[in-house]
Amino acid sequence: MAPNDEILYDHHHDGIDRRGFLRCMAWAGTGALCVLNGGVLTSYALGRSGDKDKEVKIPKGELAFVQISDSHMGFNKPANPDVVATFQAAIDKINALPIAPEFILHTGDVSHLAKPAEFDNVEQILKSARTSEVFYVPGEHDFVGDEGQQFRERFGKGAQGAGWYSFDKKGVHFVGLVNVANLKAGGLGSLGSEQLEWLEKDVKHLKSSTPLVVFAHIPLWTVYPEWGWGTDDSAQALAYLKRFGSVTVLNGHIHQTMQKVEGNVTFHTACSTAFPQPKPGAAPSPGPMKVPAEQLRTLLGVTDVHYKQGEHALAITDSSLA
Amino acid sequence: MQRNTRVLGMAALAVLGLALASFAGRASAGENPAAPQITIDNFSFTPTTLTVAAGTQVTWVNHDDIPHTVVSEDKTTFKSRALDTDEKFSFTFSKPGTYTYFCSIHPKMTAKVIVH
Secondary structure, X not given: OOHHHEEOOOOOOOOOOOOOOEEOXXXXXXXXXXXXXXXXXXXXXXXXXXXXXXOOOOOOOOEEEEEEOOOOEOOOOOOOOOHHHHHHHHHHHHHOOOOOOOEEEEOOOOEOOOOHHHHHHHHHHHOOOOOOEEEEOOOHHHHOOOOOHHHHHHHOOOXXXXXXXXXXXXXXXXEEOOOEOXXXXXXXXXXXXXXXXXXXXXXXXXXXXXOEEEEOOOOOOOOEHHHOEOEOOHHHHHHHHOOOOOEEEEEOOOOOXXXXXXXXXXXXXXXXXXOOOOOOOOOXXXXXXXXXXXXXXXXXXXXXXXXXXXXXXXXXXXXEOO | OHHHHHHHHXXXXXXXXXXXXHXXXXXXXXXXXXXXXXXXXXXXXXXXXXXXXXXXXXXXXXXXXOOEOOEEOOOOOOEOOOEOOOOEEEEEEOOOXXXXXXXXXXXXXEEEEEEO
């Protein structure tokens, strides 16, 4: 790893004695494994298939789940005329993991045009996933035409408002947020006051030592506002999470992995399973990146997350479909 | 000399282009030869400001390979369905005013139609 791939980060506060060390790999094609252990976050290169020496062994007895994102079922343009095949490849990848994930989080843009057949297709393919549950939050494409009515009927049973909800698994509190409803001309993603009030109440009763995982479609940090890659009122949401010792924010939308650590919050975006998008500002628009067919699957992927109980340990692994 | 020839050549091409554009415009607009069109390319509306007379029908066409919508800022005056590649949406502006609109999928995309 070249020294300039590393981001050094170090601080002490809040009595939890948390020190972070983030090292993020140049990602494309190889994948990176980020392990957070006792406040120290490190990433390792994941070798391509067969390169076992470089892989990090993950201890047993933890919570393991997988994030998938931006399946854009229904998309059929270059560089991916077959998003069904790449989505299936993502599920195959998940099924080949050494530990079956407890559940899968889909961080939105399930469909390309919110058509019933597109949602059907995703649900059907996910039936072959070796996991017991799938949790969804919507992307803006899932809200086309009906502001998410159909999406909520299918994937948002028991959710509040535009489709937000929370649940607990093995001591970790998970919060699914919706930042694609009621978007305003010229604006970014938006949570809205009703959802923010709900979030404040939802986390109020939790101990500060409870690990939090917050997931939503559009990044909850400002990645590139010129392309709408951010959420207007995310600062308010993050303010409610400030007292927690371990917060992991998982997003999609930008079809590439990106990671940032700010205080006790680790922000992470996942790859799409459908098509890659350019790096911020690297193209005239955020439209699909057209890449040679043999390169496509190196730019698509899934994200594997492990939490080790009692040790504030969270490991995030991105792996490509190649 | 060579340079002059090239300039002349470009001028000729430009004239030809204009002629073709006006012919294409007339051909696609059917009964209304002045029907203006707004194109969507690279997540932008072009032109960003269009001025028309009251009663004019304006047509949007999406040239991107990602769907876009055309929605008035108040979300009620006009609202297209998702326009896939090369799909069109038309709206007739009957009342004068300034109509700001955006793509509800990519709200950073904004533009306006001024109606006299």
